[in-house]
Amino acid sequence: MPESVLKIRDVMKSFGGLVAVAGVSMDVEKNTLTILIGPNGSGKTTLVNLVTGVYKPDRGKILFDGTDITGFPPHEVFRLGVSRTFQIPQPFRKLTVLENMLVVHPGNPGEGFLSSLRRNGWRKFEEEAVERAFELLKFLNLGHLWNQEAEKLSGGQMKLLEVGRALMAGAKLLIMDEPIAGVNPVLAHDIFKTLRKLKDEKNLTVLTIEHRLDIALRYVDYVYVMAAGSMIAFGKPEEVVSDRRVIDAYLGG
Ligand SMILES: Nc1ncnc2c1ncn2[C@@H]1O[C@H](COP(=O)(O)OP(=O)(O)OP(=O)(O)O)[C@@H](O)[C@H]1O
Ligand SMILES: [Mg+2]
Known part of the structure:
Protein backbone atom coordinates (compact mmCIF):
# COMPACT_ATOMS: atom_id res chain seq x y z
CA MET A 1 0.00 0.00 0.00
CA PRO A 89 8.85 35.29 4.03
CA GLN A 90 9.58 36.63 0.56
CA PRO A 91 13.30 36.72 -0.21
CA PHE A 92 14.98 39.77 1.25
CA ARG A 93 15.98 41.66 -1.84
CA LYS A 94 19.11 43.21 -0.40
CA LEU A 95 20.40 40.04 1.27
CA THR A 96 22.56 37.59 -0.65
CA VAL A 97 21.26 34.22 -1.82
CA LEU A 98 23.18 32.46 0.96
CA GLU A 99 21.91 34.86 3.65
CA ASN A 100 18.37 34.32 2.44
CA MET A 101 18.84 30.60 3.00
CA LEU A 102 20.32 31.07 6.47
CA VAL A 103 17.54 33.28 7.83
CA VAL A 104 14.89 30.56 7.43
CA HIS A 105 16.96 27.80 9.07
CA PRO A 106 14.92 26.55 12.02
CA GLY A 107 18.00 26.42 14.25
CA ASN A 108 18.69 30.09 13.65
CA PRO A 109 19.63 31.31 17.15
CA GLY A 110 18.96 34.86 16.04
CA GLU A 111 15.30 34.18 16.72
CA GLY A 112 15.89 34.46 20.45
CA PHE A 113 17.66 37.34 22.11
CA LEU A 114 19.29 35.23 24.79
CA SER A 115 20.48 32.47 22.51
CA SER A 116 22.00 35.03 20.18
CA LEU A 117 24.29 36.02 23.04
CA ARG A 118 25.67 32.51 23.20
CA ARG A 119 28.57 32.79 20.80
CA ASN A 120 29.27 29.07 20.62
CA GLY A 121 25.69 28.49 19.65
CA TRP A 122 26.16 30.81 16.74
CA ARG A 123 29.33 29.13 15.56
CA LYS A 124 27.81 25.66 15.56
CA PHE A 125 24.69 26.94 13.85
CA GLU A 126 26.76 28.69 11.24
CA GLU A 127 28.86 25.67 10.31
CA GLU A 128 25.93 23.29 9.99
CA ALA A 129 23.58 25.73 8.36
CA VAL A 130 26.12 27.11 5.89
CA GLU A 131 27.08 23.60 4.85
CA ARG A 132 23.47 22.62 4.30
CA ALA A 133 22.68 25.87 2.50
CA PHE A 134 25.57 25.39 0.07
CA GLU A 135 24.61 21.80 -0.57
CA LEU A 136 21.03 22.83 -1.40
CA LEU A 137 22.10 25.80 -3.53
CA LYS A 138 24.38 23.54 -5.58
CA PHE A 139 21.54 21.09 -5.99
CA LEU A 140 19.34 23.92 -7.29
CA ASN A 141 22.05 25.20 -9.65
CA LEU A 142 22.28 28.38 -7.63
CA GLY A 143 25.66 27.57 -6.06
CA HIS A 144 27.57 30.07 -8.18
CA LEU A 145 25.14 32.82 -7.18
CA TRP A 146 25.56 32.40 -3.41
CA ASN A 147 26.97 35.89 -2.94
CA GLN A 148 24.56 37.62 -5.32
CA GLU A 149 21.89 39.93 -3.93
CA ALA A 150 18.49 38.30 -4.27
CA GLU A 151 17.10 41.24 -6.21
CA LYS A 152 19.53 40.51 -9.06
CA LEU A 153 18.11 37.01 -9.65
CA SER A 154 15.84 36.27 -12.60
CA GLY A 155 12.22 35.32 -11.93
CA GLY A 156 12.99 31.64 -12.41
CA GLN A 157 16.05 31.76 -10.15
CA MET A 158 13.95 33.50 -7.53
CA LYS A 159 11.49 30.57 -7.69
CA LEU A 160 14.37 28.14 -7.17
CA LEU A 161 15.55 30.21 -4.21
CA GLU A 162 12.04 29.96 -2.75
CA VAL A 163 12.25 26.18 -3.11
CA GLY A 164 15.69 26.23 -1.47
CA ARG A 165 14.35 28.24 1.45
CA ALA A 166 11.45 25.84 1.91
CA LEU A 167 13.92 22.93 2.06
CA MET A 168 16.16 24.86 4.40
N1 LIG B 1 -11.60 34.88 -0.32
C1 LIG B 1 -12.58 34.68 -1.20
N2 LIG B 1 -13.76 35.30 -1.10
C2 LIG B 1 -14.76 35.08 -1.98
N3 LIG B 1 -14.68 34.23 -3.01
C3 LIG B 1 -13.53 33.57 -3.18
C4 LIG B 1 -12.40 33.76 -2.29
N4 LIG B 1 -11.38 32.96 -2.72
C5 LIG B 1 -11.84 32.34 -3.80
N5 LIG B 1 -13.10 32.69 -4.09
C6 LIG B 1 -13.94 32.16 -5.19
O1 LIG B 1 -13.90 30.76 -5.10
C7 LIG B 1 -13.84 30.16 -6.39
C8 LIG B 1 -12.59 29.30 -6.51
O2 LIG B 1 -11.47 30.16 -6.53
P1 LIG B 1 -10.00 29.62 -6.55
O3 LIG B 1 -9.11 30.80 -6.44
O4 LIG B 1 -9.84 28.56 -5.54
O5 LIG B 1 -9.89 28.99 -8.01
P2 LIG B 1 -8.63 28.41 -8.80
O6 LIG B 1 -8.99 27.05 -9.26
O7 LIG B 1 -7.41 28.58 -7.99
O8 LIG B 1 -8.59 29.38 -10.08
P3 LIG B 1 -7.33 29.91 -10.93
O9 LIG B 1 -6.92 28.78 -11.82
O10 LIG B 1 -7.93 31.04 -11.73
O11 LIG B 1 -6.27 30.35 -9.99
C9 LIG B 1 -13.88 31.31 -7.39
O12 LIG B 1 -15.21 31.50 -7.80
C10 LIG B 1 -13.39 32.49 -6.56
O13 LIG B 1 -13.90 33.70 -7.05
MG1 LIG C 1 -5.63 29.65 -8.25
Whole structure:
Protein backbone atom coordinates (compact mmCIF):
# COMPACT_ATOMS: atom_id res chain seq x y z
CA MET A 1 0.00 0.00 0.00
CA PRO A 2 1.49 3.35 -0.95
CA GLU A 3 1.57 5.79 1.92
CA SER A 4 -0.25 9.13 1.71
CA VAL A 5 1.50 12.01 3.35
CA LEU A 6 -1.55 14.22 2.85
CA LYS A 7 -5.13 13.03 3.15
CA ILE A 8 -8.02 15.36 2.41
CA ARG A 9 -11.47 14.00 3.24
CA ASP A 10 -14.75 15.54 2.12
CA VAL A 11 -13.57 19.08 2.62
CA MET A 12 -15.94 21.94 1.93
CA LYS A 13 -15.56 25.72 1.89
CA SER A 14 -18.05 28.41 0.90
CA PHE A 15 -17.68 32.14 0.63
CA GLY A 16 -21.13 33.55 1.32
CA GLY A 17 -23.38 31.77 -1.16
CA LEU A 18 -20.52 30.57 -3.35
CA VAL A 19 -19.35 27.01 -2.77
CA ALA A 20 -15.67 27.16 -3.77
CA VAL A 21 -14.77 23.64 -2.60
CA ALA A 22 -17.74 21.29 -2.49
CA GLY A 23 -16.72 18.20 -0.51
CA VAL A 24 -13.36 17.24 -1.97
CA SER A 25 -11.18 14.25 -1.12
CA MET A 26 -7.61 13.78 -2.24
CA ASP A 27 -4.49 11.79 -1.33
CA VAL A 28 -0.95 12.86 -1.97
CA GLU A 29 1.33 9.85 -1.90
CA LYS A 30 4.68 10.18 -0.20
CA ASN A 31 7.60 10.93 -2.51
CA THR A 32 5.55 11.78 -5.58
CA LEU A 33 5.15 14.84 -7.75
CA THR A 34 1.39 15.41 -7.84
CA ILE A 35 -0.34 18.12 -9.82
CA LEU A 36 -3.75 19.69 -9.26
CA ILE A 37 -5.29 21.09 -12.42
CA GLY A 38 -8.65 22.53 -13.46
CA PRO A 39 -10.20 25.51 -15.20
CA ASN A 40 -10.02 29.01 -13.67
CA GLY A 41 -12.12 29.36 -10.55
CA SER A 42 -12.49 25.60 -10.00
CA GLY A 43 -11.30 25.83 -6.39
CA LYS A 44 -7.63 24.77 -6.60
CA THR A 45 -6.10 27.66 -4.68
CA THR A 46 -8.90 27.52 -2.12
CA LEU A 47 -8.16 23.82 -1.53
CA VAL A 48 -4.49 24.62 -0.97
CA ASN A 49 -5.52 27.45 1.36
CA LEU A 50 -7.55 24.93 3.36
CA VAL A 51 -4.54 22.60 3.63
CA THR A 52 -2.13 25.34 4.68
CA GLY A 53 -4.45 26.80 7.29
CA VAL A 54 -5.30 30.07 5.52
CA TYR A 55 -8.99 29.04 5.66
CA LYS A 56 -10.79 26.64 7.95
CA PRO A 57 -12.99 24.12 6.17
CA ASP A 58 -16.75 24.29 6.84
CA ARG A 59 -16.71 20.50 6.84
CA GLY A 60 -14.26 17.65 6.38
CA LYS A 61 -10.83 16.56 7.59
CA ILE A 62 -7.23 17.12 6.60
CA LEU A 63 -4.41 14.85 7.79
CA PHE A 64 -0.72 15.46 7.30
CA ASP A 65 1.75 12.72 8.13
CA GLY A 66 -0.81 11.12 10.42
CA THR A 67 -1.68 14.32 12.30
CA ASP A 68 -5.15 15.81 12.03
CA ILE A 69 -4.34 19.39 10.99
CA THR A 70 -7.93 20.45 10.26
CA GLY A 71 -8.27 24.08 11.32
CA PHE A 72 -4.61 24.45 12.36
CA PRO A 73 -3.24 27.96 11.89
CA PRO A 74 -0.70 28.45 9.05
CA HIS A 75 2.39 28.61 11.28
CA GLU A 76 1.48 25.27 12.90
CA VAL A 77 0.99 23.58 9.54
CA PHE A 78 4.30 25.05 8.40
CA ARG A 79 6.08 23.87 11.55
CA LEU A 80 4.92 20.31 10.87
CA GLY A 81 6.63 20.40 7.47
CA VAL A 82 4.15 21.73 4.92
CA SER A 83 5.76 24.58 3.02
CA ARG A 84 3.92 26.65 0.55
CA THR A 85 6.57 28.69 -1.12
CA PHE A 86 4.96 32.02 -0.39
CA GLN A 87 4.40 31.12 3.27
CA ILE A 88 8.07 31.60 3.77
CA PRO A 89 8.85 35.29 4.03
CA GLN A 90 9.58 36.63 0.56
CA PRO A 91 13.30 36.72 -0.21
CA PHE A 92 14.98 39.77 1.25
CA ARG A 93 15.98 41.66 -1.84
CA LYS A 94 19.11 43.21 -0.40
CA LEU A 95 20.40 40.04 1.27
CA THR A 96 22.56 37.59 -0.65
CA VAL A 97 21.26 34.22 -1.82
CA LEU A 98 23.18 32.46 0.96
CA GLU A 99 21.91 34.86 3.65
CA ASN A 100 18.37 34.32 2.44
CA MET A 101 18.84 30.60 3.00
CA LEU A 102 20.32 31.07 6.47
CA VAL A 103 17.54 33.28 7.83
CA VAL A 104 14.89 30.56 7.43
CA HIS A 105 16.96 27.80 9.07
CA PRO A 106 14.92 26.55 12.02
CA GLY A 107 18.00 26.42 14.25
CA ASN A 108 18.69 30.09 13.65
CA PRO A 109 19.63 31.31 17.15
CA GLY A 110 18.96 34.86 16.04
CA GLU A 111 15.30 34.18 16.72
CA GLY A 112 15.89 34.46 20.45
CA PHE A 113 17.66 37.34 22.11
CA LEU A 114 19.29 35.23 24.79
CA SER A 115 20.48 32.47 22.51
CA SER A 116 22.00 35.03 20.18
CA LEU A 117 24.29 36.02 23.04
CA ARG A 118 25.67 32.51 23.20
CA ARG A 119 28.57 32.79 20.80
CA ASN A 120 29.27 29.07 20.62
CA GLY A 121 25.69 28.49 19.65
CA TRP A 122 26.16 30.81 16.74
CA ARG A 123 29.33 29.13 15.56
CA LYS A 124 27.81 25.66 15.56
CA PHE A 125 24.69 26.94 13.85
CA GLU A 126 26.76 28.69 11.24
CA GLU A 127 28.86 25.67 10.31
CA GLU A 128 25.93 23.29 9.99
CA ALA A 129 23.58 25.73 8.36
CA VAL A 130 26.12 27.11 5.89
CA GLU A 131 27.08 23.60 4.85
CA ARG A 132 23.47 22.62 4.30
CA ALA A 133 22.68 25.87 2.50
CA PHE A 134 25.57 25.39 0.07
CA GLU A 135 24.61 21.80 -0.57
CA LEU A 136 21.03 22.83 -1.40
CA LEU A 137 22.10 25.80 -3.53
CA LYS A 138 24.38 23.54 -5.58
CA PHE A 139 21.54 21.09 -5.99
CA LEU A 140 19.34 23.92 -7.29
CA ASN A 141 22.05 25.20 -9.65
CA LEU A 142 22.28 28.38 -7.63
CA GLY A 143 25.66 27.57 -6.06
CA HIS A 144 27.57 30.07 -8.18
CA LEU A 145 25.14 32.82 -7.18
CA TRP A 146 25.56 32.40 -3.41
CA ASN A 147 26.97 35.89 -2.94
CA GLN A 148 24.56 37.62 -5.32
CA GLU A 149 21.89 39.93 -3.93
CA ALA A 150 18.49 38.30 -4.27
CA GLU A 151 17.10 41.24 -6.21
CA LYS A 152 19.53 40.51 -9.06
CA LEU A 153 18.11 37.01 -9.65
CA SER A 154 15.84 36.27 -12.60
CA GLY A 155 12.22 35.32 -11.93
CA GLY A 156 12.99 31.64 -12.41
CA GLN A 157 16.05 31.76 -10.15
CA MET A 158 13.95 33.50 -7.53
CA LYS A 159 11.49 30.57 -7.69
CA LEU A 160 14.37 28.14 -7.17
CA LEU A 161 15.55 30.21 -4.21
CA GLU A 162 12.04 29.96 -2.75
CA VAL A 163 12.25 26.18 -3.11
CA GLY A 164 15.69 26.23 -1.47
CA ARG A 165 14.35 28.24 1.45
CA ALA A 166 11.45 25.84 1.91
CA LEU A 167 13.92 22.93 2.06
CA MET A 168 16.16 24.86 4.40
CA ALA A 169 13.16 25.43 6.65
CA GLY A 170 12.61 21.65 6.80
CA ALA A 171 9.76 21.11 4.34
CA LYS A 172 8.52 17.54 3.87
CA LEU A 173 5.65 18.53 1.60
CA LEU A 174 6.23 21.41 -0.77
CA ILE A 175 3.11 23.05 -2.20
CA MET A 176 3.46 25.40 -5.16
CA ASP A 177 0.73 27.44 -6.81
CA GLU A 178 1.58 27.96 -10.49
CA PRO A 179 5.39 27.82 -10.14
CA ILE A 180 6.05 28.40 -13.84
CA ALA A 181 3.46 31.10 -14.57
CA GLY A 182 5.28 33.81 -16.51
CA VAL A 183 8.57 31.89 -16.56
CA ASN A 184 10.26 31.38 -19.95
CA PRO A 185 9.96 27.82 -21.34
CA VAL A 186 13.61 26.85 -20.80
CA LEU A 187 13.54 27.83 -17.13
CA ALA A 188 10.04 26.41 -16.75
CA HIS A 189 11.38 22.99 -17.80
CA ASP A 190 14.35 23.47 -15.46
CA ILE A 191 12.03 24.17 -12.54
CA PHE A 192 10.01 21.00 -13.14
CA LYS A 193 13.21 18.98 -13.66
CA THR A 194 14.46 20.33 -10.35
CA LEU A 195 11.20 19.45 -8.59
CA ARG A 196 11.56 15.90 -9.94
CA LYS A 197 15.15 15.69 -8.80
CA LEU A 198 14.16 16.90 -5.33
CA LYS A 199 11.57 14.19 -5.19
CA ASP A 200 13.95 11.48 -6.40
CA GLU A 201 17.05 12.47 -4.48
CA LYS A 202 15.90 14.49 -1.47
CA ASN A 203 12.86 12.46 -0.56
CA LEU A 204 10.54 15.42 -0.94
CA THR A 205 6.84 15.26 -1.80
CA VAL A 206 5.58 17.97 -4.11
CA LEU A 207 2.02 19.14 -4.76
CA THR A 208 1.73 21.75 -7.45
CA ILE A 209 -1.04 23.66 -9.17
CA GLU A 210 -0.27 24.58 -12.76
CA HIS A 211 -2.04 25.72 -15.92
CA ARG A 212 0.83 25.12 -18.33
CA LEU A 213 0.04 21.46 -18.87
CA ASP A 214 2.19 21.08 -22.00
CA ILE A 215 5.25 21.45 -19.77
CA ALA A 216 4.07 20.26 -16.36
CA LEU A 217 2.41 16.97 -17.34
CA ARG A 218 5.71 15.55 -18.62
CA TYR A 219 7.18 15.59 -15.14
CA VAL A 220 4.38 14.60 -12.76
CA ASP A 221 3.46 11.20 -11.34
CA TYR A 222 -0.22 11.84 -10.63
CA VAL A 223 -2.87 14.32 -11.70
CA TYR A 224 -5.97 15.46 -9.82
CA VAL A 225 -8.56 17.46 -11.72
CA MET A 226 -11.05 19.90 -10.20
CA ALA A 227 -14.00 21.54 -11.89
CA ALA A 228 -16.57 23.83 -10.29
CA GLY A 229 -15.48 22.96 -6.74
CA SER A 230 -15.45 19.17 -7.17
CA MET A 231 -12.74 16.63 -7.86
CA ILE A 232 -13.68 15.10 -11.19
CA ALA A 233 -10.72 12.90 -12.09
CA PHE A 234 -7.50 11.35 -10.82
CA GLY A 235 -4.83 9.27 -12.50
CA LYS A 236 -1.56 9.18 -14.34
CA PRO A 237 -1.08 12.03 -16.83
CA GLU A 238 -1.76 9.88 -19.89
CA GLU A 239 -5.01 8.59 -18.37
CA VAL A 240 -6.28 11.97 -17.32
CA VAL A 241 -5.70 13.80 -20.61
CA SER A 242 -7.89 11.34 -22.45
CA ASP A 243 -10.64 11.37 -19.80
CA ARG A 244 -13.91 12.61 -21.30
CA ARG A 245 -14.96 14.46 -18.11
CA VAL A 246 -11.68 16.34 -18.09
CA ILE A 247 -11.91 17.33 -21.74
CA ASP A 248 -15.50 18.47 -21.23
CA ALA A 249 -14.59 20.50 -18.13
CA TYR A 250 -11.90 22.39 -20.02
CA LEU A 251 -14.01 22.93 -23.11
CA GLY A 252 -17.00 23.98 -21.03
CA GLY A 253 -14.92 26.22 -18.79
N1 LIG B 1 -11.60 34.88 -0.32
C1 LIG B 1 -12.58 34.68 -1.20
N2 LIG B 1 -13.76 35.30 -1.10
C2 LIG B 1 -14.76 35.08 -1.98
N3 LIG B 1 -14.68 34.23 -3.01
C3 LIG B 1 -13.53 33.57 -3.18
C4 LIG B 1 -12.40 33.76 -2.29
N4 LIG B 1 -11.38 32.96 -2.72
C5 LIG B 1 -11.84 32.34 -3.80
N5 LIG B 1 -13.10 32.69 -4.09
C6 LIG B 1 -13.94 32.16 -5.19
O1 LIG B 1 -13.90 30.76 -5.10
C7 LIG B 1 -13.84 30.16 -6.39
C8 LIG B 1 -12.59 29.30 -6.51
O2 LIG B 1 -11.47 30.16 -6.53
P1 LIG B 1 -10.00 29.62 -6.55
O3 LIG B 1 -9.11 30.80 -6.44
O4 LIG B 1 -9.84 28.56 -5.54
O5 LIG B 1 -9.89 28.99 -8.01
P2 LIG B 1 -8.63 28.41 -8.80
O6 LIG B 1 -8.99 27.05 -9.26
O7 LIG B 1 -7.41 28.58 -7.99
O8 LIG B 1 -8.59 29.38 -10.08
P3 LIG B 1 -7.33 29.91 -10.93
O9 LIG B 1 -6.92 28.78 -11.82
O10 LIG B 1 -7.93 31.04 -11.73
O11 LIG B 1 -6.27 30.35 -9.99
C9 LIG B 1 -13.88 31.31 -7.39
O12 LIG B 1 -15.21 31.50 -7.80
C10 LIG B 1 -13.39 32.49 -6.56
O13 LIG B 1 -13.90 33.70 -7.05
MG1 LIG C 1 -5.63 29.65 -8.25
